[in-house]
Structure formats: C-alpha cells, structure tokens
Amino acid sequence: MKKIKKVLILGSGALKIGEAGEFDYSGSQAIKALKEEGIRIVLVNPNIATIQTSKELADEVYFLPVTPAFVEKVIKKERPQGLLLSFGGQTALNCGIALHKSGILKKYNIEILGTPVSAIILTEDRSKFAKHLHKLNIPTPRSLAATNIDQAVKIAGQIGFPAMIRAGFALGGQGSGVAYNMTELKKIVSHAFAFAPQVLIEQYLHHYKEIEYEVVRDKFDNCVTVCNMENMDPLGIHTGDSIVVAPSQTLNNEEYHELRRASIEIVRSLGIVGECNVQFALNPKPKETVIARSETTKQPLKRSPRFARDDKGNLEYYVIEVNARLSRSSALASKATGYPLAYIAAKLGLGYSLTELKNKVTGVTKASFEPALDYIVVKIPRFDMDKFKGAIDKLGSSMKSVGEVMGIGRTFEEGYQKAIRMLDQDFEGAVNDEMFKSKDLIIETLKNPTPKRMFAVSSALKNKMNTSEVYKLSGIDPWFLSRIKNITDHETELQKLANNVIPAKAGIQEKNGSPIRSGMTGLLSKPHLLELKQLGFSDKRIGELVGKIGLEVRAIRKKLNILPSVLQIDTLAAEFPSQTNYLYMTYNATHNDVAPAGNSAVIVLGSGPYHIGSSVEFDWCSVNTVQSLKRYNKKSIIINCNPETVSTDYDISDKLYFEELTFERIADIYEFENPDGIIVSVGGQTPNNRAKSLFKYGAKILGTSPENIDRAEDRSKFSSLLDKLQIKQPAWNAFSTLEKAEEFAAKVGYPVLIRPSYVLSGSAMNICNDKVDLEKYLEEAATISKEYPVTVSKFFQKSQEIELDSVAQEGEVKAAIISEHVEYAGVHSGDATIVLPVQNVSLDIQKDIKDIGKRLAEELQITGPYNIQFLVLDNEVYIIEVNLRASRTFPFIAKVTGINMISMFVDGLFGKKVMGVEMPKIKFVAVKVAQFSFARLIGSNPALGVEMASTGEVACFGRDLEEAYLKGIIATGDRLPTKGIFISLGGEQKKLDFLKTAKKISGLGLPLFATEKTAIFLKKNGIKAKTLYKIHENKSPNIIDYFRAKKIDLVINIVDQGIKKEVQDDYHIGRAAIENNIVLFTKVKTTSLFIDA
Amino acid sequence: MAKLILKNGEEFEGVTFGYEGSVGGEVVFATGMTGYPEALTDPSFAGQILILTYPLIGNYGVPKKKFWESGKLQISGLIVSDYIDTPSHHQSKMTLSEWLKKEKIPALEIKDTRYITQYLRENGTMLGKIINGKDTPFFDPNVLNIVEQVSIKKILKEKPEGLNKHKRVIIIDCGAKNNIKRCFLKRGVETITVPWDFDPFSNEGQKQLKNVIANEVKQSLSIKIAASPLAPRDDNLFDALFISNGPGDPKKADKTIEVIKKSLENKIPTLGICLGNQLLALAAGGDTYKLKYGHRSQNQPCIMEKSNRCFITTQNHGFAISDVPVGFDKWFTNANDDSIEGIIHSKLPFMSVQFHPEATPGPKDTEWIFDFFLEKLT
C-alpha cells in the first residue's frame, strides 16, 4: 500500500434539512482512522459548531465554503496527496466532482481515496445509472429524463399517472414530487428545473415497501452488508422522513438475501471502495410472473438460470437509488449495529482489506463480518413544521425532517414507544388520545401522512378500525399495525381494569395518600406491570391510564422489583465475549451485561434529537465535557438518543447509554450506576428541563443548583430577581384576559411581543403591531385564559441585540465573552448574524453588560456555563433572558478566541480554584451566519422573526466584517449577483433606511428591478429601476416571469410588519424567490452588509 | 409454567407457544436474523433444542412445503424471546405456532435468550429439556447414529426439467437440505439421492442405480432450465459423488466413510458440505473434534487460503476438522477463530467445505462452489 502523508477532507458545511449532524460523525471517524496512520489531515468545513473542526482532530482546519474556488486555494497552499470526498455528504461530493471535472485534481496530482469518482458521477446521473443497472439485469422503475417542460409532458403521457418527478444532482429529494395529473406535473417540473438541469419522470410505485442496504467493499472485492433497514412508511415517503426499523422485519429469507445479492452486485459493478447505500422498492404482493422491462432495449430483463424464481417464489423489486458515499442511513446503520462504518470506510480508502481490520467492538473478531443483532432498532424522524410559518406538513418524496432518534428494544413495541418519547415533544408513547378527535381527520392523515401519522394509526386501531382497513389507507405493512394494535389493546384493557378496581374518585384520593394501596397493587399485578413495561409503556403513561402520577407507578414498580436490564450492543448477538461500552436498557431480559460504574463516574446528558434551536453545537459541548472529565479521572457516562451525533460514538465515553432523556430513564440509569452526579447544563434545553425533577427525586446535579436554575427560567421569579438587582428588562406582564392585555399594550405602546402558554396554530411568539393585530392573534392562534395566561412584553424596535456567554465557579465569573448581532433585535438569536469580537458596542455598554453578568453569577451562585441576551436602546442595557447552561455560541467562541468554557466548567467542578481568562486581542473578525432550509418546506415564509427558523450555521473569518460575512454567505449557499437585482421595500421608514445601500447597489452596474412603489421611490432618489408587477397583480412585466427566466439572482425584500397586506405580497415574492433558488434578503442591515462586501 | 432445564441444573421459565409436551435434546443457539422456516427444517438440527438469538420470530409465518429445506420440522424444540403470532407475508400459509403444534414440536417464549446464549458460550453446548407438564429424561443425540434417522430410506431420482442429456451426481443423504439438490438441478445436473449407507460401488448398489435410472419418476422438486453449460455425460453410471450436511458426530456415520473411501480410490469427483466435509476428511485419513459451542449463524467470515478473499457464509455445525488429510490442502479458514472451513485435494477433484454454499438461510456469496466443482467433471 503506497504511503500517503497528507489528506484533504471536505466537510458538509452548515446543517440543513437532508444534510445534518451525521456528517460530523462520519467526518470525525474518518479523521481518527487517518490519524492512526500518522497521516496529516487538512479539513475544509465552515461549520464551526462541529466536533471535526476541533483542533484535537484535524491538523489544519479551514473555515471556508466547500466550493471549488475556495477549496482550490486550500489545495494550492496545502498540497495534499489524497482527497476524501465521501464523508461530507452531497456538498462535498458535488465539490469534489467539480474539482475533478475542472482538472484541478489532476493539476495538483491529487488522488481521490476510496470509490473512484467515475462511479460517483455515474450514480448521480439517474438515467445513465438506470442503463447501467439494466446491463446487470437489475430492474429500475420505468422512467425517462427530460430537460424541458414540453419533453416532461410528453414523457408523462407515455408513463401515465401517478407519476413521480425527481431532480437529478439534488439531495433530500429536493424538487421532487408526485403528480396525479398534467397540471400538477407542470407545476412540480418547473419547480424542479430551478434546482436541476434534468428531471426524471418515473412510474410511481404506490405502497411498495422501501428497503435499504448498507454495503462495504474493499479493493480486493470483499463485500459485506453491514445492515439492512425496512421503512415502516411505504415507498413515497422519503427514507429520511420515514419511520425505519433495523433489521428488516417482514422480509423472508429469499427477499432479504436476493436484495442483498443485488446490492453487492451493484457495488462490485461500480468498483466502490468504502461504503455505499442501496435503496430498493419491494412489491409486498408480487404478481405470479414478473417481467421487468429495460428502458433502453424495451426487452424483458431476463434472469440467468442462477436466479430462477420458480423454486423460491415470486419477487418483484426495483432499485430506487444508490448513494456512493456515507449517508444519513449509513450513520443510522452504524449506530444500529455498533459497526464503525465511517471508520472502516476510511481505512478501506487507504487500501486496507476487510480481513486486516479488527472489529473494534469485540476486539476479537474481524471487520469482515455482518453484524447479528439481538434487538430491534426503530428510527423516527423529528419534525419542526410549526416553527416554519405556513409550511405544508404533508410528507412525500422530498425530505422535511430536521433530526431523528433511535429507540432500541427487544420487542418492536418497546423500541417504538421509546423512540416516540425520545422525540422530546411531550408524547408519552404510541397513543395520544387528544390529537385526533374526528374519524375523518384520522382517515385523511392515514391517506396523506403528516408527522403526526403515528397517532392517527393508534387512534384508528384503538377506535375499532381493523388493520387491513388501516393498511389500505396508509400502506403501512399489517405486521407493524398488529404490533401497534397490541399496544392499544393493552391500553384499553388496562383502562377497563382501572375503572373496575378503583372507582374514579379513589384514584384522586390516592394521589395524596401513599402510592401503594391494596387497590392499586391489586390492579397492577407483577406479571401485568412487567408485561406493560416489556411493551415499552412509561410509568407516566401507565399512571395516566389508571389515574396515578408517574412517580407512584415508579414506586410500585420498584417495590415489585421490576427493573430494566442493561444490555450491550456487541455486533454479534453474544456469540463472542466483547468489551463494548455501548449500552441500552430493556425489560425483555433478566440480567445485566455490565456492572455499575460507581461514584468515580459522572453522567452527562446529551442533546437528544436535533431540531430548530438545538443542534450539533450541543453535541460539541457534550463531547468536550467528556474529554475534560478524563483530566480528573472521572468515568463518563453519556445518555443520548440521537444517531447523528458524535457523542454516541463507541469511542467517546466510558459508557454510552443509547437511551431516552426522560426523567424515568435517567433515574433508572442513575440508580443502576450510582455515579458522583449528573451534568445537565451542556446538552441544551432538554437536559436543562430535567434538572428540577431529577433534583426533587434526590439525584445529585453537578453545577448551578436547580433551585437557582428555576429562579432564572420562571419569568416572574426572574423579574423580581432583576428588580432586586436593579437590572432593566423590557416592560412585560402575564394576562389571563384580552382586555387586560390590551390595556397593558396601550400603556407601554405597540408593537408588543406575545408569548402565549398555549398555542393553537403557528408559532408561539409573535409581534403585534396594534390592537387589531393583538385581538386577531389571540383569537386565531393562541388561547388566553386562567390556566393559559399570555405574557406581553414591550417590543423594542431598532434596538441592538448583544449576547454575553460566560462561565462561573461558585458565583465568580471566570470568563465573559460579548458578541454582537448584525440584525436588530427581533431576529431570533439563533437566526441572527453574530459578530466576534464586537465591532460597534461602546466600552461603557460592554462594561455594563459584564457587570450585569457578574451580579447575576453572584446572586444565582452559578457554577457552570451561562448565556445572557441583552437589548441596547439609547445606551440603556435591557435583559431579554438568561440561560443557565451552555449556549449555541460556545463552540464558535472556543474556536475564535481559544477559550473553551466547557473545559473551564469541568475544572470548576473538580479542580481547585479556576483562573479567570480575558477575551484575547484578535486581529481578525469572525462572523456566524445561519443556514436556512426554506426551499424544502413548501409554503414556509422565508421572512425572519422572533421564532428561530434556521437549521444550521457556519462561521467564517476575515480581515474585516465584510470579508468574513461574504465568506459566510457563500458558505450558506448564496451566490453573488451577476444578472439582476430585484428590490421591494415595504413602508416609508424602511425605504429611507435602505437608501444608503440602494445607492451602493446601483453602483454595482447590474440591472435593477423593483415594485411599482419602490421604483418610484428610487427614481426620486436618482436610481433607475425597471418596474415589475407583483405576482397577484398578474400584469406583465411580472416578477415571477423574470424569476423563472433567471434574469434576477438577488432579491432584496424588506418586510414592513406594519402593513398586513404588504406582508402578504412580500410572502409571495419571498416564496417565489426561494422556489426559484434565488438569493433573498429580508433585513435592511444584513443587506447593506452584503452589498458592502 | 413451562420451563427449559439445562443438564447442570439451570432453569428458565417460559410461555409455551408450540406443542404442549416435553422433550430432551442438545441445546444450541443460532444468531441468524432471517430464514427460520429454512433453519427449522434443516436436518442438521435434528435432536437439538434451538435458541434463536434474534428476538422477534414468526414475523412472516410459514410458506408452502416446497419452500422448506426438508419435508418436516427437524428441531426437537424451539426457544425465542418474542414470538409473533400475527405474521404478514404473501407466502404465509399458517402461523409458526400452528406449524409447531401440527408437527408436535414444543416451543417456549423465554425473554432473556441473550443470557442463555452467554451461558452456553461460556459453558459450551449442553443437554437440556423443555418441560411442559410431565418430566422427560435428558437425551444426547450424539451418542446414537442420528444420521440414520434423518437419511432418506429409498433411492430418489430428480431430473432438471427440459433436458434429456445431462451429468448425474449421487447425493449421499446424511440429512441433505433441499436447496443442495436445487443447486445441482439449476445447473442442469440430475441428482440421485441415496441413503447414508448406500454403496454405489457394490454390485447390489450398481443394480439398484441402473434400476432408478431406467425408470421415470415423478419429480418432488420441479426446476425447469433452458440449457446446461455442462457437456452431457458419457456413459458411466454417475459423474460425481456428493456428501451432504447432517446432524451429530461424523464418526458415527462409519458406513458413509467407507463409501467415500471407495469413491476416492476410484477417483470419482467428490464434494462435501458441512458434515460431508468432516466425513471426507475422516475418509481421507484426517480427524475431527467437537467445538465448544459450534458455529450456527449466517455471518461467519471464511478466508480462502493464499488469497485475501473473504466470504460471508451460513454455518450450522458442532464438529470440525482438526487434521487436514495428507494430499489435501486447507481451502478455507474461519476469520474469527481460525478453525478449518474447507479442504481441497492438491491434484484430484476432491473438495469439501464446512459452510453452506447452498445458503437458505443466509448469504448466497459462495454458491459458486457448485460451479467450481462441476467444472471439474469430465
């Protein structure tokens, strides 16, 4: 094997729908694999929140956009001999292909390690690839490529409806969809062409099973399939949005192994070296004889006698697609089986053979084997639809989920109910009695699934619909439906029992009496309670069904000595002894594979599923905590349930519980391990929310005391605390009637910010500009009542937002870093563009802010990380909120300033007195820019607001603000305008604010377009702009035509919340821009910054 | 309450879902995740109480007989963690439970199959019994010649449909899986399946052979093929000898060993699978031993000697080759425990493998062994 000394690895950039944390996992694994070989690693990845960009891993990290231009610069400087491009998702792949095609790689003679680029290119071109498969006698769905709409229409004529449209060279099913008639077809196709040069019109395989295989191949042609997975949702719902189980449950031996054989044949034919994902459609009820026809030759695909069906029964399958790289599915497969896929793939890329590599998990067996599971995993995606105003929540072939969880059990019911709780959306299990009241709604949801479909299924089965009816509507295999029915049956039975044994009233009395009552234990006999736990019911849910609280059921359970077992994930079903630290809990066992760790250990609560507001940054914090614990010889125990994370890797912690972050499960683990304590402040809000209940239960929480956490989180307690400390805060109050709310709003003056405690539709927080607004909102969107009060706060317009990130030890501040938002307050801190070091915050203000931080640390006796958000208006500092936990900005700060506040926190826990550090003088500027995924979410409103909507972030560096920002913007996918710029300015005020920038724009010498009003305004100020009519005016020249004709590649659409009607138009303009893949700005300040740059 | 009792006293309570009777046998575990209908009808499991480590069993029910590996359930008893009584599959004809009851095979659901597996891994395979109601003695299948029990009673001929001239292989049935025959038939080779102690070289044997060859018989497996790549046979009675898989201790099948010796003397191309592998070794002067807990899984990596090719194989055996006979070379080695997985003669067409190239259940990666062997036929 020839020696390679330096390798370039391309990352995937910001987290976005379809390309999320899984690539931090695969990248980090690859880096470790190469480091072991003493290879120097150069990494290009602007995603500053990732673990792979920490200095412990890569030797050189470039926070630059993963685009050919920038990567070439890096190549020129670093001169690597090898390139790994299959560990950074589609972004890295596309960039690598571009570098290959433009001859850059040849020029600097760089070798692409692993799978040959030719194979990658082939798999990316759907029609070429189909031809390739037909040569192997492997069928694909009937399908033809079109490069323009007319062509598409003709093809649809031939193939018929329903037809599936998919865009080539796009990830996450972007731009694809199903058309049931010509008009729908035209709509989807034109949308798709905005993203891709070519679309495929394809026969839509209604309610087929969707099956995936993860194949690994070495250069000696050895192949193993690490895992196969079955989607519970039928074909048609993107695998990323589907509930998925591993291994497959409804495939018999012939189906399992014929698909396996086909996967391997495909992988060999492509010469893959490393990892590859193959997706199949499988007919659940194949016809007697199956003739798959080749699109190219129109001839039936003959099968060689070797694969004669007659002796094995019919089998009808098609290949959906192949990903010749690490993918979301391979990350899942890796966590599902314990097989370190990305690590192995990287080694194979260096030329190792599978037989040379050890199975890291067992330590005794080889990597050239196929894991045997003795458990089932259930993956469920996490959606955040209501975070996107107006987004359509129907699931389809284009991915919409923002994260995922994986439940492990020894019955399907156990894994499934675990996973549902892991979503951390207040679901207690498979059944949710409130969600679906009407049968029509149930049927509608079964027919056209949404993220809530699980509960439609359970409601249907609980309310006298049988499995075959539900199957017909939903296409979910009866096998799964029967399992879910098993759950609902047990619920019904338990409810009946409860009503007989304890009369309704008694239930309430017992709440404040001792939990163990004859009636109660009689109701829940040991075998019965055990059975319920084996089916994955939570104590809380059992309580709900019998009129108890969870803690009472827990007490009974422990009295009856019903406790979960701790089992290892050892990759070969206990056939060989293994040292693995990868654990889960189940009630379907009677022994423990491992011994308790004892008080030398510390439990670290991870982040749970990625979702809007909680992303890879908190995984960085968790992993850093674990690493710091090593310094104090503390054993680390991670609890997390998110398969996309690095913290759940087999080689990070001393013990890994792939488990629920619910009170019940954390307490189970705490009681089994009895560790020194629990760290709740590094995994984001979810662990933070557990602090109170765990503390009440008697668990030891390390760091700031939960009482003080509560004083900061409870709004009224917090206010009185601020009053005591004489710290200002925007006027606010909580109201249970509309009148009172209006009174208050009138007093403090509009606009006001509303935070209802119960939301009916849309987003929780909202800005109301006047009385009408307020009434409308509180009628349509939210409830106002005694038990659901609404907090109203004065909304500060045009005020600066500033953040303070700190760490303290016993109330003493050890580090305090101030960063600044580019946007005015009103853009959520998670969406805002954040600048470090601060550029225009006066020293006095900085002093005030630090001082407030100091006083709060003292008052709340903070030990650990905390984050404060401030508003600055006319040189007055107001406080928005305090989070007594690590914030989103911690990795950003660590990498910009070198101050790792997580490791300082751990020092603060176990070390002696920690030395304080000051913000160092740095000569460059770092900017953190949010990544949005609006394009995926049909209908969602791209205008930013007080609710966070971004899915990820990047950070870039520059000599000045402009340079850094420009890099950041490019890294999030925006391009510089080269064709034309469209401007629409809402409201007089905004127009004036924008004038300075507008002048600059006209200087760019690009054709300008504007709405009628704006054009007039610009003309007045000596700027020429062609008038275009708004979409709804449907007069030409119309905006939409220019968009479609690609005459415009930058849209500046400044919304004035003041005027409702305009907001409507703005929404349409914004969507149109997004759907035509055009750069969009909606804030005066970012726009001017962009133009300056 | 029904239970599983191990020879050394360990007891596990369970819930019955099969035939409500008691049975003794050798307790073994298998880690394959699919293909229970194939496994449970594999005669190599005869006399054994099988623990499936994959917890959810019964998912796709039970298919038609023609998809089985033999005419009946071969296991003595079955232990699973989570029996599924609601199968879903277009081929399913009955539930697993119905099948077990019909064929009088006891089966228990015991939650912690992982613990029993670890126990057997540490202490080795041992005798045990499933108790449903009245007690029954322990029973060791390895002391008596169990091959005799599973072997076919009278000679059976099967032709590949659609061919009139073709090669012919004699399958010595020590408990052969149907897919072995399918693999030959698919390749245009006629199979004559004979009892474990049948001697095709004796005059009596030759007579019987001529007999069945002359007579037309109705097919039990029907496999149509268009054409065979193999040259039609010249006129000796048969072209090759095949020694099948089967249960128990190879040394008990002494008569088969004698027959194989003659075959080697006559330089008849000879292929062995699983038990056949051990028998070939013994006939050629090698030796065998009992593994601590055997190989019963579908993910055993086997490395081909003098190459870096590794194949994922299905295995189901408790004994293995300890000494490679003179004149033979090691062919395959187990990547996990270095045990011998196959031998091949350095000059003559004699070869055998410990794994199952016919798969069912399991990966199809080594089906090429049949092609490789048949190429050797002249």
Ligand SMILES: Nc1ncnc2c1ncn2[C@@H]1O[C@H](COP(=O)(O)OP(=O)(O)O)[C@@H](O)[C@H]1O
């Ligand atoms: N012919 C088809 N009929 C029905 N559904 C399909 C078809 N092709 C693809 N799909 C669905 O669309 C999803 C996305 O398609 P895929 O080719 O995997 O694109 P991506 O590259 O986004 O993964 C698949 O997961 C599958 O559920």
Ligand SMILES: Nc1ncnc2c1ncn2[C@@H]1O[C@H](COP(=O)(O)OP(=O)(O)O)[C@@H](O)[C@H]1O
């Ligand atoms: N009184 C206010 N005036 C102006 N903007 C505000 C005000 N309160 C909050 N915001 C904006 O709303 C965003 C979210 O508010 P915050 O209370 O931090 O909610 P969260 O808990 O989701 O972070 C803040 O980042 C800030 O931009």
Ligand SMILES: [Mg+2]
């Ligand atoms: Mg896909």
Ligand SMILES: [Mg+2]
């Ligand atoms: Mg905030």
